[in-house]
Amino acid sequence: MDNKVISIKGNQMKRQKYKTYGFYLSVAALPVLQFIIFYICVNFNSILLSLKTIDPYTLEVTGINFNNFKAIFEDLSAEFSMLKDPIINSCFAFFWITIISLPCGLLFSYYIFKKMPFSGFFKVMLFIPSIVSSIVMTMIFRAVVNVAIPSWVNYLFGIEMKGLLTMDESLFGMIIFYNIWIGFGTQILMYVSAMSGISESMIEASEIDGANVWKQFIHVIFPSVYQTFVVFLTVQIASIFINQLTLFPFYGKNAKGLVQTVGYYLYVGTQTGTLKDYPLYSALGILATLFTLPLVFSARWALNKFGPKED
Amino acid sequence: MEKNLTFYNVKANKRKTDKSVASLLFKIFAFIILFAYAISLILPMVWSFVVSFQTPETYLIELKDQFSFYSFSQLFNMQNYVEVLSYFEIQVMAGVYVDIGGLILNSIMYSVGSALFQTLACCLMAYIVARFNFISSKIIYTVVLIVMVLPIVGALPSQVQVLDFLGLYDTMTGLIILSSNFYGIHFLILHASFKTIPKDFNEAAMIDGAGQWRIMLTIMIPLVKNALLTIFLLKFIAFWNDYQTPLLFAKSYPTLAYGLHWIQNGSGNHTDINLNTDPHKLAAAMLIFIPILVLFMFTHKRLMGNIAAGGIKG
Numbered sequence: 285m286d287n288k289v290i291s292i293k294g295n296q297m298k299r300q301k302y303k304t305y306g307f308y309l310s311v312a313a314l315p316v317l318q319f320i321i322f323y324i325c326v327n328f329n330s331i332l333l334s335l336k337t338i339d340p341y342t343l344e345v346t347g348i349n350f351n352n353f354k355a356i357f358e359d360l361s362a363e364f365s366m367l368k369d370p371i372i373n374s375c376f377a378f379f380w381i382t383i384i385s386l387p388c389g390l391l392f393s394y395y396i397f398k399k400m401p402f403s404g405f406f407k408v409m410l411f412i413p414s415i416v417s418s419i420v421m422t423m424i425f426r427a428v429v430n431v432a433i434p435s436w437v438n439y440l441f442g443i444e445m446k447g448l449l450t451m452d453e454s455l456f457g458m459i460i461f462y463n464i465w466i467g468f469g470t471q472i473l474m475y476v477s478a479m480s481g482i483s484e485s486m487i488e489a490s491e492i493d494g495a496n497v498w499k500q501f502i503h504v505i506f507p508s509v510y511q512t513f514v515v516f517l518t519v520q521i522a523s524i525f526i527n528q529l530t531l532f533p534f535y536g537k538n539a540k541g542l543v544q545t546v547g548y549y550l551y552v553g554t555q556t557g558t559l560k561d562y563p564l565y566s567a568l569g570i571l572a573t574l575f576t577l578p579l580v581f582s583a584r585w586a587l588n589k590f591g592p593k594e595d
Numbered sequence: 596m597e598k599n600l601t602f603y604n605v606k607a608n609k610r611k612t613d614k615s616v617a618s619l620l621f622k623i624f625a626f627i628i629l630f631a632y633a634i635s636l637i638l639p640m641v642w643s644f645v646v647s648f649q650t651p652e653t654y655l656i657e658l659k660d661q662f663s664f665y666s667f668s669q670l671f672n673m674q675n676y677v678e679v680l681s682y683f684e685i686q687v688m689a690g691v692y693v694d695i696g697g698l699i700l701n702s703i704m705y706s707v708g709s710a711l712f713q714t715l716a717c718c719l720m721a722y723i724v725a726r727f728n729f730i731s732s733k734i735i736y737t738v739v740l741i742v743m744v745l746p747i748v749g750a751l752p753s754q755v756q757v758l759d760f761l762g763l764y765d766t767m768t769g770l771i772i773l774s775s776n777f778y779g780i781h782f783l784i785l786h787a788s789f790k791t792i793p794k795d796f797n798e799a800a801m802i803d804g805a806g807q808w809r810i811m812l813t814i815m816i817p818l819v820k821n822a823l824l825t826i827f828l829l830k831f832i833a834f835w836n837d838y839q840t841p842l843l844f845a846k847s848y849p850t851l852a853y854g855l856h857w858i859q860n861g862s863g864n865h866t867d868i869n870l871n872t873d874p875h876k877l878a879a880a881m882l883i884f885i886p887i888l889v890l891f892m893f894t895h896k897r898l899m900g901n902i903a904a905g906g907i908k909g
Contacts, residue, residue: 304727307807311723312731315716315777321757322773323742330753388628395625402626409633411899415891417836419855420880427646427873428639465635473899496617518744525748532839536860546748554751555843562752569749580744 334567340560352567367549367568371525374545377460378524385464385471386516390509392468393475394501407472414469422533425462449534456543459529466530471516478509507592514587522580523547525572546572643877648672651872675878683870683879685857687847695854702850704767705841706834712775714827718819720777721785722811726797736786739778751843758844770845774834781826788819825897832887851883 337347359365392410396403413421430447437445448454482505490500506513528547531539537552546568553565646654648671684692693701724732754773755764763769792815800810816823838852849857858870858879869875891898 304807308723308727308729308731311719311811312735315720315775316735318716318772318775319738319778321761322754322776323778326750326753326757327747329757330750333753333756391625392629395622395629400622400626402629406629406633407899408895409629409636411895412636412891415832415836415887415898417838417852417855417883417887419836419838419852419859420884423855423859423876423880424639424643427643427877431873432639432642465632496615497621498617522744533856533859536856550749550751551839551843554755557752559756562756565749565752569747569751572748573745576748577745584744 330566330569333563334570336563338560338563343559352563353571355564356568356571367546369541370544370546370549373456373529373543374525374527374547376456377463377527377529377545378520380460381463381467382517382520385467386513386520388464389468389471389516390475390506390513391501393472393479393509394497394505396472397476397479397505398497407476410468410472412469413466418466418530419533421466422462422530425465426534429458452540452542455540459531459534459543463529474512474516475509478512479505482508510591514584514591517587518580518584521583522576524576524579644881646874647675647878647881649874650674651869651874654872654874675874676882679858679870679875679879679882683854683858685849685854687849691847693849698849698851698854701767701841701848702835702852705770705837705848705850706831708767708771709774709834710827710830712771713777713830714781714823716775716777717779717782717785717826718816718823721782722789722815725786725789726815739782742778743780755844765845765847767845767848770841770848773844774840781830784826785819785822788822789815792818821897828890828894828898832890835887836883855879855883 334352335348335350336345337349337351338344339346356367359367360371392406396407426449430449434445434447437443448458486504486508487500490504495503525546527545528551529543529545531543531545531548532551537556539548539552550565550569553561557565650672680695684694685698686692720735724735758764758769758773761769763772796814796818797810800814805814835850836852838850838856841848841850841853842856858876870879
C-alpha cells in the first residue's frame with residue numbers, strides 16, 4: 285500500500301518536473317533562437333566572411349584566405365592610408381570623451397544626490413538629450429553652431445565668423461564637444477541610483493567628523509559608486525571602435541576623413557557597399573575586436589585591483 | 596550635560612560640513628557649470644522652435660540684420676509645418692514614394708513592435724533565469740554578462756547577409772525580429788526585480804493548483820509591471836528615434852527619423868516647394884521632437900525613477 289502511494293507521488297512529482305521543464309523550454313525557445321541566429325550565427329558568419337575573397341564582377345567566392353587581413357595591414361603601412369585616420373580619431377575621441385565626461389558625470393550626480401539648488405531641474409536637463417533623436421539634436425546643434433552663433437557674434441561684436449562645423453580647425457573639437465554635451469543622461473541616472481544606495485549612517489558619520497563635500501566625495505561617495513564607475517569605463521573602452529561619434533546624422537555618408545572613426549567607417553561601408561566589400565569590413569571588425577578584447581579585460585582587472593575599496 | 600555637549604558638537608560639525616568654504620565653492624562651481632549646461636540646451640531648442648515658424652525669407656533677413664532669437668513676430672505661423680506635412684516624401688525605389696503618413700505608420704510599427712517584443716523577450720528570459728535554479732539559467736545569465744562587455748565590432752555586413760539568407764532583409768518583420776533580443780542592461784534590471792519576489796508566492800500559487808504559465812502571467816509579471824512599463828517606454832523612445840537600423844536593414848520602410856535624415860541632407864523634395872531650408876528642416880525636427888517631449892513630460896518621473904531603482908551595481 286505504502287509503496288503504491290510513494291510510487292503515485294513519485295509519478296506526480298516526475299510529471300510536475302517534466303511540466304516545469306516544458307514550460308521553461310517553451311518560454312526560452314524563441315529568445316534563445318533569436319540569440320543563436322542573430323548573435324552566434326552572425327558573428328560566426330562574420331569570421332567566415334573575413335576569410336573570403338569575392339570576385340567584384342561575378343560576386344562569387346574565389347578563395348578562402350587571409351588576404352583581407354593582409355590588405356588591412358598593407359593599408360596601415362601605406363603612405364596614404366584609408367584606415368589610419370579613423371583609428372587615430374577613434375582613440376582620440378575615446379580619450380577626450382572619457383577624460384571629460386566621466387568626472388563631470390560623477391560630480392553632477394553628486395550635486396544632484398546632495399539635493400543642492402535646482403538639482404531636480406538639472407537632472408531633467410541632463411537626461412533630455414538621451415530621449416531626443418540624434419538627428420533632431422544634430423540638426424539643432426548644426427543650425428546653432430553654423431548659423432546662429434556666427435550671426436549673434438557678428439551682431440554683438442561686429443566680427444565675421446564662419447560656422448564652427450565648417451572649419452577644419454574646429455571640426456573635430458566641435459564633434460567631441462557635441463558628444464560630451466549629449467552624453468550625460470544614463471550616467472547621471474546610474475550614479476545617482478548607486479549613490480542613493482549608500483547607507484545614511486555612513487554619510488552622517490563623515491559629516492559628524494567634519495568632512496567637507498570634497499572629502500566626503502573622495503572618501504565616501506566615490507568608493508561606494510566605484511563599481512558603477514568601472515562598468516561605465518569598461519563600456520567606454522569596449523566601444524572605442526564602435527563609437528560613430530554621431531557623424532552620420534551630421535554628415536550622412538560624406539564626413540571628412542579628418543573626423544571619421546572606425547565605427548562610422550564600418551557603418552557607411554556596409555550601408556553603401558555590396559557583397560564584394562563585406563569581407564574587408566568584417567576583417568577590420570574582427571581585428572578591432574581582437575585589439576579591444578584584452579584592453580577591456582585588463583582594464584577591468586586593473587581597475588578592480590588598484591581602485592578604492594568600499595570598506 | 597556631557598551628552599548635550601556631544602550633541603552640540605555633532606550639530607556644529609554637520610553645519611561646518613555644509614557651510615565650509617570648500618563646500619560652498621563646490622556648490623557655486625557645480626551650479627555655474629550645470630546652469631551653463633542647461634542654458635546651452637534650452638537656448639538652441641527655443642531658437643530652433645522660433646525659427647521653425649519663420650518663412651525662409653524672414654529667417655535670412657533676420658540673420659543678417661537682427662538678433663534673430665528675439666524675433667517672435669511669426670510665432671505660430673504654421674506654414675512650414677503644413678508644407679513639411681503635405682509635401683515631404685521619400686523615394687524608396689524607382690517611382691515608389693513614401694509620404695509623411697507612411698513614415699508615421701512605419702515609425703509606429705517599428706517602435707511599438709520592436710519595443711514590445713524586446714521587452715517581452717527580456718521579461719520572459721529574466722523571469723525563467725531568476726526563478727528557476729537550473730544550470731541553463733546560470734549559463735544564460737553568464738552569457739548576458741559576457742555579451743555586455745564583449746566588444747563585437749563590424750558585425751553589420753554579416754547581419755545583412757544573415758537577414759538576406761532568411762528572407763527577412765528589407766522587411767518590417769525582419770527589422771522587428773532583429774531588434775527583439777533579450778540581452779542587455781534591461782534583462783539585468785528585470786532579473787533583479789524577479790529575484791526579489793519571495794519564493795512563497797510560487798509555492799502558495801502551486802498549492803492552489805495554478806500552473807507555471809498562470810503563475811507567471813497572473814502573479815509574477817503584474818508584480819514587476821512598473822519596471823516593465825518603464826523599460827517599454829525607454830525602448831519605445833529609442834526605437835522611435837532610431838534611423839540607422841531601418842536605413843541599413845529595411846530601406847523600403849523609412850521611418851520619421853529616417854525621413855528627417857533625408858530632409859537634413861537636402862533630399863525628400865519632389866515638388867516645387869523648397870523644403871531644403873533651415874526653417875523647414877527645423878519644423879520637421881520639431882515634428883519628431885515634440886511628441887517625445889510631451890511623452891517625457893508626462894512620464895519623466897517614471898522614466899528617471901524606476902530605471903534608477905534597478906540601477907547597475909557590481
